[in-house]
Amino acid sequence: MSDKHSPLQNHLINALPAEDQARLIPLLEWVPMTLGQVLYESGDTLRHVYFPTNSIVSLLYVTESGASAEISVVGNEGIVGVALFMGGESTTNRAIVQSAGHAYRLPGKYFKNELNQHGQLMILMLRYTQALLTQMAQTSVCNRHHRIDQQLCRWLLLSLDRLMSNELVMTHELIANMLGVRREGVTDAASKLQKLGVIEYHRGHITVLDRPKLEELCCECYAVVKQETDRLLPYVPKQPVK
Amino acid sequence: MSDKHSPLQNHLINALPAEDQARLIPLLEWVPMTLGQVLYESGDTLRHVYFPTNSIVSLLYVTESGASAEISVVGNEGIVGVALFMGGESTTNRAIVQSAGHAYRLPGKYFKNELNQHGQLMILMLRYTQALLTQMAQTSVCNRHHRIDQQLCRWLLLSLDRLMSNELVMTHELIANMLGVRREGVTDAASKLQKLGVIEYHRGHITVLDRPKLEELCCECYAVVKQETDRLLPYVPKQPVK
DNA sequence: GCTTCTGTGTACGCTAACGAACATTGGCGT
DNA sequence: ACGCCAATGTTCGTTAGCGTACACAGAAGC
Incomplete structure (x- = not known):
């Protein structure tokens, strides 16, 4: 830095x-x-x-x-x-x-x-x-209304906006605490996003590869905020x- | 009035x-x-x-x-x-x-x-x-964390505090809109509370009979607020x- | 008195998410 | 180089809540 x-x-x-x-x-x-x-x-x-x-x-x-x-x-x-x-x-x-x-x-x-x-x-x-x-x-x-994977997208986008890079240092476990869901739920959602080529993650590091796609998969909540x-x-x- | x-x-x-x-x-x-x-x-x-x-x-x-x-x-x-x-x-x-x-x-x-x-x-x-x-x-x-019946309790308590009476003019349908859940979910929760003698309701009117009990059944959220x-x-x- | 509509009850299958348990693997410290 | 632990993957049964459909009854209007 x-x-x-x-x-x-x-x-x-x-x-x-x-x-x-x-x-x-x-x-x-x-x-x-x-x-x-x-x-x-x-x-x-x-x-x-x-x-x-x-x-x-x-x-x-x-x-x-x-x-x-x-x-x-x-x-x-x-x-x-x-x-x-x-x-x-x-x-x-x-x-x-x-x-x-x-x-x-x-x-x-x-x-x-x-x-x-x-x-x-x-x-x-x-x-x-x-x-x-x-x-x-x-x-x-x-x-109330959106699925974990949508919320994960929202969370990733909110985080990205506050960083200079496209890589987050963050475990599934921590994200789960933030979203108030199970760690397994985050793993599922993240693995889904990875399969789609939108993100790539590895032991505490998440890289966003395709931000436009991420916004597409996200619920409206990110855009509103x-x-x-x-x-x-x-x-x-x-x-x-x- | x-x-x-x-x-x-x-x-x-x-x-x-x-x-x-x-x-x-x-x-x-x-x-x-x-x-x-x-x-x-x-x-x-x-x-x-x-x-x-x-x-x-x-x-x-x-x-x-x-x-x-x-x-x-x-x-x-x-x-x-x-x-x-x-x-x-x-x-x-x-x-x-x-x-x-x-x-x-x-x-x-x-x-x-x-x-x-x-x-x-x-x-x-x-x-x-x-x-x-x-x-x-x-x-x-x-x-995120609490069941519909707990949220109904919270909602009823928040409403009660803002009224002089213990009767609300309110249908299950409207409460469902507020809580962001199905009408049937509210009916279930309300009927549960009625069976417990905590509330009494009838076609758009809800009367709270036992407020202490209602607070007991509620999640912490009401008290915090x-x-x-x-x-x-x-x-x-x-x-x-x- | 009649119809009509609104509010409530109930039942069915379905899905998302949960809780728990356990397997696997990569990275780090020593 | 080794061992350990943190991070992730996977499974299984359970549950809360959803979507849908429909039944029923009280209230309101004609």
């Missing part, structure tokens, strides 16, 4: 006016995000917000019986810790790193301070939150990522 | 400081909400926000194939149309009246005006939105509802 890193790799930071960036960026801390790392647990008081750059974070809920389900995914398009600016200080979810990389971290009090003083950050946060609402709603619908996110938060890079 | 009605029956309005109420209340329009009425469709530009008093509104998503699923429920604890203050102006959901009654309606421009000028309304909206996020997340989990909503938006009536 290149040592070139910049907060602007995060789309929300990127979307801020220059003067807001100038104030905010010095407060940010560049931190590694390791696979499986838990940023916060259900009920924890949040200490920081995270702006992922090349990492992916899953928000998931763990039931009393230990089963889990992914509520939404956050990558460089978003921020982890919306509860801090929503005023709740905690959520009922767990935030866990789904794909290793880095993020920029900001202590909660600085974040809230910025929010209160400058409107642009707040506006952006609100729009992002609406995108998050859309994603959650769609996850809910997908859980993607379109709405693009509408709410159009991405215009202010500085080319070197 | 009594002709006694007041915007304070809505918990969000009720929670505002007196001076904010004084400004806001004259702008509100008291409107009837009829069963099945669609407040907005997916993609519509929202014109108003609604503060339900004794009505209940479902936010639901309709898939390409025509299947539906309820994303969340809004009653007198909340507001319909968060997209207006989130900045998106529209959502991918449909808002439909699930239980007839009334609401107070506010044109979008007044609403946004109020938001920008006075912090207290914004703070309240943010907290409510977090409660909504929680509800959506939990619906998603419930769709309830607890988090109470935490985020504690309800302290400022004027007893006559």
Whole structure:
């Protein structure tokens, strides 16, 4: 991985006016995000917000019986810790790193301070939150109506969008935890996709070979989320990522 | 139905400081909400926000194939149309009246005006939105992991909390649309609950006889949402509802 | 009183996904 | 080079929920 890193790799930071960036960026801390790392647990008081750059974070809920389900995914398009600016200080979810990389971290009090003083950050946060609402709603619908293989397609596409490469470091077991299904169910779906030549996988590595085909096999849920996110938060890079 | 009605029956309005109420209340329009009425469709530009008093509104998503699923429920604890203050102006959901009654309606421009000028309304909206996020997340989990009869219990409890009475005017068919399952599935679950003496129903009317038992039979999802909503938006009536 | 329609009950076969158990294999540590 | 374990493959019986079809009864309209 290149040592070139910049907060602007995060789309929300990127979307801020220059003067807001100038104030905010010095407060940010560049931190590694390791696979499986838990940023916060259900009920924890949040200490920081995270702006992922090349990492992916899953928000998931763990039931009393230990089963889990992914509520939404956050990558460089978003921020982890919306509860801090929503005023709740905690959520009922767990935030866990789904794909290793880095993020920029900001202590909660600085974040809230910025929010209160400058409107642009707040506006952006609100729009992002609406995108998050859309994603959650769609996850809910997908859980109800679509088959595992369709959901796997959705999940792969959401992950791809948040990575630079077409390879995911991810086991069937972990995907199963995210989707809230059995590992065997994921294996079945993945092997089906592999037979179709859409993906190729091997012991914890999944490579997407044919993205158009993947979108074809997917249910509508991916497109709905993607379109709405693009509408709410159009991405215009202010500085080319070197 | 009594002709006694007041915007304070809505918990969000009720929670505002007196001076904010004084400004806001004259702008509100008291409107009837009829069963099945669609407040907005997916993609519509929202014109108003609604503060339900004794009505209940479902936010639901309709898939390409025509299947539906309820994303969340809004009653007198909340507001319909968060997209207006989130900045998106529209959502991918449909808002439909699930239980007839009334609401107070506010044109979008007044609403946004109020938001920008006075912090207290914004703070309240943010907290409510977090409660909504929680509800959506939990619906998603419930769709994945819990049986229809448990989900029916959750749905009944969520509805009860938003009504004064223990009787719902609601057919199995409509509940099925909300839960995103077959009508027969709801009939099975409901008949099971009736045999247990928890509810009693008859051609479009459901009466809850034993609420504690209903909570017992329910999955954790109801309690999680309830607890988090109470935490985020504690309800302290400022004027007893006559 | 009659018809008609809406809401509910019930039965049948079917499928997706589950739970559990076990086989196989590749990669990693020592 | 070896052994071990994590990752994947496969099977089998079970179950929840689906799609369909149809029966029945109460309510509403004429």
